[in-house]
Amino acid sequence: MTAPAASVSMWTPLRQPVFRALWTASAVSSVGTWMHDVGAAWLMTSLSPSPFLIALMQAASSLPFFLLALPAGALADVVDRRKMILWTQGWMLIVAALLGFLTLANITTPWILLVLTFALSLGSSMNMPVWQAVTPELVEREELPQAITLSGIVVNLSRSLGPALAGIIIAQAGTGAVFLLNAASFVGVIIVVYQWHRTPQKSGLPTERFIGAMQAGIRYVRYAPTFQSVLIRTSAYILFASALFALLPLLGRRELKLDALGYGIILGFWGIGGLAGAFILPKLRQQFSIDKLVAGSSVLMGIMMLALGSVRNFYVVCALMLLVGIASLSSMVSFTVSAQTAVPTWVRARALSVHLLVFQGCMTLGSLFWGAVAQSTSITIALTTAGVGLIVGVGLTARYRLRCAEKLDLRSSLHWDQPTNAFEPSPNDGPVLISLEYRIDPAKAEEFTKAIQALSQIRRRDGAIRWGLYQDLSDPGRFLETQIVESWAEHKRQFERVTNSDRLIEEHVRSFHIGEKPPKVSQMIYSKYTDGKGLQQPCG
DSSP states (O other), X not given: OOOOGGGSOTTGGGGSHHHHHHHHHHHHHHHXXXXXXXXXXXXXXXXXXXXXXXXXXXXXXXXXXXXXXXXXXXXXXXXXXXXXXXXXXXXXXXXXXXXXXXXXXXXXXXXHHHHHHHHHHHHHHXXXXXXXXXXXXXXXXXXXXXXXXXXXXXXXXXXHHHHHHHHHHHHHHOHHHHHHHHHHHHHHHHHHHHHOOOOOOOOSXXXXXXXXXXXXXXXXXXXXXXXXHHHHHHHHHHHHHHHHHHHXXXXXXXXXXXXXXXXXXXXXXXXXXXXXXXXXXXXXXXXSOHHHHHHHHHHHHHHHHHHHTTOOOHHHHHHHHHHHHHHHHHHHHHHHHHHHHSSOGGGHHHHHHHHHHHHHHHHHHHHHHHHHHHHHSXXXXXXXXXXXXXXHHHHHTTTSOSHHHHTOOOSBOOOOOOOOOSSOOXXXXXXXXXXXXXXXXXXXXXXXXXXXXXXXXXXXXXTEEEEEEEEOSSOTTEEEEEEEESOHHHHHHHHHHOXXXXXXHHHHHHTTBOSSSOOEEEEEEOOTTOOSSOOOOOOO
């Protein structure tokens, strides 16, 4: 049993030394990132007046996540996560420094800016899944919502400070200096991660192959309806909210006639709102379910976008951005908590990479679409349409519940007994056929068949490439459950992948079994002597 969220202080995760050090270093790096984002968006508005090119900046930032999220997640689950963070942070340092030097030398063009923004996002897309996957390693499960909220505080505090600092630095030293400071901000994270003595999880099984790990991640998501609900709710939100993310630089420069400092102040109010939301959110979680929180924050975000579509007063826009900050933080923390609590450890980075893929894919498509709408019509029409869509989407996706994820116990149950075999196959031998023989009261056969469908999803997402249930025609009370797994090593991994929540479903299915002994389990390996050509007739 985990402690209820209400009994855990928002600051409790900071008692963990490694989390505290990473949280502090990431705060500095996040300030640099927001400075960089403001500088890049502002530089593009200086280099080109095209709304499409400006919206393309958001697409250049999002597209690498769409392309690399799943491979990054697979790598994060099979390689040393600490080393992967070091490599990605180093890559981003180099790209940011290069952009800084080119800008100071007045060499940067719109397309150079887009290419290097894309390159920087490549590093971020490889870094994000592994960064999210290590968070549950650093804190207790009951502290995870607070840890993610603290990360939200970092984002919103940096969103408050970064844009304002960027505006001041741009006015005094130019955009290139902002990019160089961002490059320097990665150093702190690199130092902390380098000093972190992470204890990797040990297994007697060989490391998963890269392609096989990707396939396993896709298979898991395909047969995980609780996680799919998180993906659907996230995509419905981001497709419409992306209009504000993409068009805000244009709103500030063209509609409000702001300079870099004024635009930074608007983003600063967004960050202050998010910071306030981080303190409000734990109290709201005690009063409302996560589904009601997401619905309320999405409606609030939609209303703010409707207002921003028509209001052109600087001070009113700043006030609206405070509410935007509260709404966006509440939604994004809720989606992230739901995603992280809906998947077990063995596939966490891969599943979270799919969540990032959906998030950034919707951000990319949304940014391109709303940028095109704004260019062909107006910013007002684009923001108003997106705001209405966000509100309507709340009702259309209400049946996809997020609360279910919080109820899962995804710790490994390790309750499967190892059958005694006459010989031990090699890890790569296979495929493997596993069968379980049940004795079922024929009067309850239909009920049993319906109950075992939930178990079929578990078998498939844990490794089965085929699953079936068969009834004996000569003995209607005899049922045979079969599953085929790609290799012996993959089958052995199934023993570690079964969770406590899965065990409850297994126990419900086995409650239909009326035999004196448990269902008979058989394991069969594909014969290595089979050549695929059939038997040859002897000569003579």
